[in-house]
Amino acid sequence: MKPISRFDDFPAYTPIEPYDVLSARLGIPADQIVKLDANENLYGPSPKAIQTLSSLDDTHIYPDPESRALRGALAGYTGLPVKNLLAGAGADELIDLILRVMIGEGEAVLSFPPTFGMYAFDARLNGAKLIEIPRRDDFSLDLAAVLKLAETFHPKVIFLTSPNNPDGRMITEDEFEAILSLPVLVVLDEAYIEFSDSGLGKSNSRIGEVLRRENLVVLRTFSKWAGLAGLRIGFGAFPEWMLPVLWKVKQPYNVNTAASHAAIASIADQDYLKANVARIITERQRLLTALQKIPFLTPFPSRANFILCKVTGLSAKALQGELMKQGILVRYYDTDLLHDYIRISVGRPQDTDQLVEALQNVSWEKGEYHENRFCSV
Numbered sequence: 168m169k170p171i172s173r174f175d176d177f178p179a180y181t182p183i184e185p186y187d188v189l190s191a192r193l194g195i196p197a198d199q200i201v202k203l204d205a206n207e208n209l210y211g212p213s214p215k216a217i218q219t220l221s222s223l224d225d226t227h228i229y230p231d232p233e234s235r236a237l238r239g240a241l242a243g244y245t246g247l248p249v250k251n252l253l254a255g256a257g258a259d260e261l262i263d264l265i266l267r268v269m270i271g272e273g274e275a276v277l278s279f280p281p282t283f284g285m286y287a288f289d290a291r292l293n294g295a296k297l298i299e300i301p302r303r304d305d306f307s308l309d310l311a312a313v314l315k316l317a318e319t320f321h322p323k324v325i326f327l328t329s330p331n332n333p334d335g336r337m338i339t340e341d342e343f344e345a346i347l348s349l350p351v352l353v354v355l356d357e358a359y360i361e362f363s364d365s366g367l368g369k370s371n372s373r374i375g376e377v378l379r380r381e382n383l384v385v386l387r388t389f390s391k392w393a394g395l396a397g398l399r400i401g402f403g404a405f406p407e408w409m410l411p412v413l414w415k416v417k418q419p420y421n422v423n424t425a426a427s428h429a430a431i432a433s434i435a436d437q438d439y440l441k442a443n444v445a446r447i448i449t450e451r452q453r454l455l456t457a458l459q460k461i462p463f464l465t466p467f468p469s470r471a472n473f474i475l476c477k478v479t480g481l482s483a484k485a486l487q488g489e490l491m492k493q494g495i496l497v498r499y500y501d502t503d504l505l506h507d508y509i510r511i512s513v514g515r516p517q518d519t520d521q522l523v524e525a526l527q528n529v530s531w532e533k534g535e536y537h538e539n540r541f542c543s544v
C-alpha cells in the first residue's frame with residue numbers, strides 16, 4: 168500500500184525561477200536580465216560582507232546554535248537586549264517557527280490580504296484555521312471587521328506588515344494600537360522598514376516596542392536592505408515569555424555560518440548599505456513618476472522597494488509575459504483581490520530606464536484587451 172501524506176492536497180507555493188534557469192528558457196544571458204520580480208536589492212551586499220564570505224575558515228564546523236556573535240551585533244544595531252533577539256534562516260523561518268509554537272490544530276490565525284503569501288502558507292502548514300480579512304481599496308485595514316472577527320474566532324496570532332507587500336503602505340498608529348489592544352499575539356513584519364525611513368534620521372521600526380508590549384513580535388530581515396536574500400538571514404524581537412519555547416523548538420543549526428558572518432559584516436558596513444537604500448528611495452520616486460506616464464498603468468505610492476500598479480487595457484499576465492520576453496521580470500497578480508496588477512521592484516537607474524523603454528514598446532488597447540492583437544513593437 169502506498170503511504171499517503173497529510174499534505175497530499177496542500178496548495179504548493181510558487182517560488183521564483185533562478186537566473187540560470189530563466190536565462191536558458193528565455194535565451195537571454197543572465198547578466199542582461201533585469202530582475203524586478205522579488206524585491207531583492209540589485210546593489211547587492213556590502214563589500215565587507217563579500218570579503219568576509221571569501222575568507223571564511225570555519226565552514227567545516229557546525230554554526231553556533233545560539234548565534235551569539237550575530238545576536239550581539241544585532242543588539243548593538245537595534246538597541247534591544249540580546250535575550251529578546253532570535254535569528255532565523257530568513258524572516259520566513261521565523262514565521263513558521265512562531266506558528267509552530269503558538270498554534271494548536273484548528274486555532275485561528277488572522278491576516279489581511281493582499282499581503283505576503285507566507286502567512287497563509289505557514290498557517291495552513293501548521294494546521295491553523297486561516298481567517299483572511301481583505302483590505303479596503305486603499306489597502307488600509309477594515310478595523311471594524313477585525314474587531315468583530317477577533318471576537319468570533321479568538322485568533323492566537325495576527326500578522327501585520329509594514330510596509331505591506333505588495334502595495335507598500337505603512338500601518339497607521341491607530342491601526343497598530345487597535346490591533347495590539349486585542350488579546351492575541353501580533354507579529355509585525357518589517358521586512359521593508361528600512362525603505363520607509365526618510366534618510367539618516369530616526370528609524371520607523373517599532374522593534375523597540377517589543378520591550379513594552381507582552382503581545383508583540385517584530386520581524387526584520389537582511390534580504391532587502393542588506394542585499395543578502397540568497398543567504399537566508401533574518402531576525403525577530405520577541406517578548407521574554409516566548410523565548411524559552413522558541414529556543415526549544417527551533418532547529419539547532421538554523422542560521423548557517425556564512426549568513427551569520429555576512430550579517431555581522433553588513434551591520435559593520437551599514438553606512439555603505441544605507442547609502443544604497445537612499446539611492447533606492449530616490450529611484451522609487453523617479454520610477455513612480457515614469458510609471459504615472461504609462462497610459463495602461465496606475466501606480467500606487469509606496470514606502471517599500473517596490474511599486475504596485477493596476478493594469479488596464481491588457482491583462483497583467485500578458486504584460487508580464489511581454490516584459491519577460493524583453494528580459495525584464497516583474498510579478499503579476501490575477502487574484503480575486505488583485506485582478507490585473509503588477510508589482511515592480513525598485514532597482515538601479517539603469518534598471519528603471521530599461522523597464523520604461525520596454526513598457527513604452529508594449530501595445531495596449533483602451534477598453535478591451537485582445538490577446539491576438541497584442542504584440543511588442
Ligand SMILES: Cc1ncc(COP(=O)(O)O)c(C=O)c1O
Nearest residue numbers: 257258259283332358388390401
Ligand atoms: C513582507 C515580507 N516578509 C518577509 C519576507 C521574507 O523575508 P526573508 O527573505 O528574510 O525570509 C518577504 C520577502 O519577500 C516579505 O515580502
